[in-house]
Amino acid sequence: MYNIWDVMLTNFFSAPVLFFFLGVIAVVSKSDLSVPGDVGRGVVIFLMASIGIRAGAEIAQMEGGLLAVFPFALTALIFGISITATSYFLLVKLLRIDSANAGALAASFGAVSSATLMVAISLLDSLRVTYEKFVPALYPFMDSPAIIMAISLGKWGIDRQNSLLVSSSSPAKGLEGSGRKKLSTIIVESLTNSGVYVLLGSLVIGLIVGPERLEREMKFFYGMFRGILCIFLLEMGILAASRLKELKFVSPLILPLAILLALVSGTLAVYVATSLGLSPGGAVVFAALAAGASYVTVPAAMRVSLPEANPSLYLGTALGITFPFNMAIGLPVYLQLAQYLAR
Amino acid sequence: MYNIWDVMLTNFFSAPVLFFFLGVIAVVSKSDLSVPGDVGRGVVIFLMASIGIRAGAEIAQMEGGLLAVFPFALTALIFGISITATSYFLLVKLLRIDSANAGALAASFGAVSSATLMVAISLLDSLRVTYEKFVPALYPFMDSPAIIMAISLGKWGIDRQNSLLVSSSSPAKGLEGSGRKKLSTIIVESLTNSGVYVLLGSLVIGLIVGPERLEREMKFFYGMFRGILCIFLLEMGILAASRLKELKFVSPLILPLAILLALVSGTLAVYVATSLGLSPGGAVVFAALAAGASYVTVPAAMRVSLPEANPSLYLGTALGITFPFNMAIGLPVYLQLAQYLAR
Amino acid sequence: MYNIWDVMLTNFFSAPVLFFFLGVIAVVSKSDLSVPGDVGRGVVIFLMASIGIRAGAEIAQMEGGLLAVFPFALTALIFGISITATSYFLLVKLLRIDSANAGALAASFGAVSSATLMVAISLLDSLRVTYEKFVPALYPFMDSPAIIMAISLGKWGIDRQNSLLVSSSSPAKGLEGSGRKKLSTIIVESLTNSGVYVLLGSLVIGLIVGPERLEREMKFFYGMFRGILCIFLLEMGILAASRLKELKFVSPLILPLAILLALVSGTLAVYVATSLGLSPGGAVVFAALAAGASYVTVPAAMRVSLPEANPSLYLGTALGITFPFNMAIGLPVYLQLAQYLAR
């Protein structure tokens, strides 16, 4: 077991995390540094494939196979829905944020952040803490339900507001057709989002091919993970810093609430994951899924389903607050807790 | 020696081939997944350089050096011309396809598909079947002659049609100047096409530098081949699926003919290559050159020289029919045959 | 110690250098080969990060740490200024080039070429000559002062010309505001240029994280350096060849002068570096900094500060003359000299 400070320092002073801050400083110092668009997109495909293929290869070896994963998938789903619902009501009641923005923020808190997931994996790797490789594959089971829940809540809230106002003229008639999306469409869209799709797809590939015959590919996908992650976090730093700027016009209470929600979700996730039998490493990965705030699948869904929500707000919060917090402080705390519980 | 089913399954359930199907399903399921343009182009440069440098390093060690390659180059040339001519007449006589489209399709069948070549190499690698590393370098010796032959046949066919019709008004006068290209221009263009150019260039580099001093580069180019191939085949899957859609308006007889031509070319190639002394592995690589249908150098040449041909037809056939067939069925069959002959 | 011819041949017939010529021939033969823009930019980020992180990891282990680097930083600064000043006066007096163009060319000669630096490192690696890994980090200490010196000289020259002419109507009034830049702005801009920024930033990361905990990242950044360098030099070859074409309209005396300046700077750098206690390898890297001509930070600064200068001239000279000369002839000469001095 590690001392909490040791873990925090090890994490903070690891190359990937420092590359994140290199990106932040690049924006602050107005460097013309940017990760080329196509490289950034390639990097994400690589990282998701890497996580997916390892998850698949491990599930292939597990007793019980896919079936053994089922209870965890269900737990992930419950987490996705509960975090979203709790966030929504806190945002509406405590911060008096309107339904659309509350819905979008809640979706983001409930759904999954791939970058947080990757930092968690990298942290465990550098501390040589093992984890159940299938846990990252729970991604979509937490992500899609959170988005659907948030849209339902947001729309319900807007309807209630509108019926109170008895709005005579609908201001955005042109949007009505596109605004109403079927549940199935939302699920399909969040599963076919390129990142999630590659994760699931390469999981299936890992499952089919199995670990022995994946030797060569594993070397590629595993060996380069750390280095490519550095480049990914460099871009995340640039994005976080440029997004944080835009947050300044927003309620300052969003900062403590975002941090609180991350901490509570993460902590709860560690408890539940441990009680379900996951190792400390596996519990941390599960906590990363729960505590991270989505900035990829969520905006895509929100622009269509809750278009009244302000993207600066939910993107800024997810990238500028929740992600850096989890990366620097949250994850070490969850690990400490998980190791404490496992004793 | 391997059982044909074993080989087919090993091939089919290998990561690169499964990534191809991941790409296919991405299109079918309307995922927004795509391999970024610049990444795709970078991947091709890498793969061609990887094949080229290994070929060069091997020829550098061969007794006889480049001279020993000469008879194979000649054979490749004869194959390129014969497959093209045969295909052309079958397409015109059997399927009653017009001269321009027959010419373009024949060019594609006769010329070389780099993706088929790479899958062949990857299959041999995963079965640990050795092959003569210089065989991939025969690429241009089969590719350019096929294109030239096809253009000549196509133009000859068009002239004959026109003289029968005594067409009074040429419909595409603006094209005449550009339509007539000198032989040398066609050869130069198909050799300076970026993929072929990198293959040949890095072959020369491998030849000059030699295997001992290439240790570091080989590690890079060889070690990452498998992983990068996965990403390449992911893109191939996306391209194949989106091209196949466009084929639906076309004669359904093109499907069996394309498969037949691949099978016959591949089988013949295995026989001839074996009788020329190539190992089973080398014969399979040669068969991949012969059986694959080109979709890179051919369209470039056709848009200029046989502009009347419909790109949907020849691109769709090469990417949507011939490539998947060779990848999943053809190559294992050629390997089986080659190993049978070598007993 | 190596024979000069051996070194030259080893260097010339190494894969990275040959990839440079592959790029040159691609332009000459009108191949459609190009390194995709985003791949090129990604490659530069990777290479600079690779050099920076290794430099940082070494400084972390050095006795004296950063302080021990100080005298070398000062020497680099003096070199940057002196090479620039000398070049400026030679260009004005000997070649009668106008102040603006002389300033821009002098900036280029005095500042640093990252490609030359990388070829030097690769040459030492392939000869297994060790070098002080911190030397590449002297980059900005030579680069920024050279640019500032050149702008001052150029502006001083233009002012003198103008006062002689008593020009009544300033031809480019719209530029005045932007033309006058503060010293601090120029320094900041040359330090935040993406390449320099990544070099410095990853140096700091290497310094903080230290060599032991960088094992995984080092494998990535070090293991792939050689291969990625091949792709970088392929692009450099394409750029050099396409730039050289544009030089034909320019004074032919620029060729011998550029070569002379490179040789003199490189030789002097080897002497000084050796006398300051650097190993032969370290002296060569220092010589690469001094002898190379910049084509990245310099044009950026010149377009704003000496806009009258013709970009074809300074870019063409740096890429088309100085770089190929140093790569093929200069660096082996400096190495030979350094090893001679070290005996």
Place this chain on the structure above:
Amino acid sequence: MVKAKKVEIIANYMDVRVMIKEMEQVGIKGYSMIRGVSGRGKHGKSHEESYIDSMTSCYIMVVCPEVQAEALIVAVTPLLKRFGGICVVSDVQQVDFK
């Protein structure tokens, strides 16, 4: 050559996807799109490069008859109002080939 209208829109990539669906509903069958647009507008600076689609802007150009252009603008205006962006219309001569 026939008279036509050229409608040009710059907006967030996510919104453009929605706009294209609106377009198809008013009967527009041809459009072109260029990704990787950066710029500045009422919402501040936008960047061309990001792996997150919802952070990138996009240019679309539609050449169509005047009636369609009008329908298109009506369909697209509420989206522009809500999310920002810019839309301009100009007269062009379209080369006619059938």
Place this chain on the structure above:
Amino acid sequence: MVKAKKVEIIANYMDVRVMIKEMEQVGIKGYSMIRGVSGRGKHGKSHEESYIDSMTSCYIMVVCPEVQAEALIVAVTPLLKRFGGICVVSDVQQVDFK
């Protein structure tokens, strides 16, 4: 400022390469090109991203005097007819500096 014509073409990259040669023959010395165009037209959807050039579209813009524009259109029309794409012409004021 001088009056000029702006000719804009969107077509398959392979065909654009041929068109540029045609242009040079009618005396046009300046043009600009943007790659990575996607869209929809008579031939269905086209994608911006592919390592196979013949599967990508491309935008070209030519600013030139009216006479040249007319020659250009005559030269380019048969290519558009055969391969598809779109070509529009509009009036512009060109900033004059010599």
Place this chain on the structure above:
Amino acid sequence: MVKAKKVEIIANYMDVRVMIKEMEQVGIKGYSMIRGVSGRGKHGKSHEESYIDSMTSCYIMVVCPEVQAEALIVAVTPLLKRFGGICVVSDVQQVDFK
């Protein structure tokens, strides 16, 4: 819809950065930029792809009222004269939403 001017510039990326600063000084608040333009002009061929920014060209489009367009052109002309490039102005109707 309101009348506006559309100013389009193609120039070296480095010069465009300077031009954007000039623009901001004449009060222009909105513009869009597309990188990776290749082409041919008085200075010969330019390439779209290079990691060296000063070797790439760039397209900018500014939609603004006539007065601003005039100021913009005055500010930008000396830069175009010196470094090359092209600048055209055309009339557009801008979709009005507030």
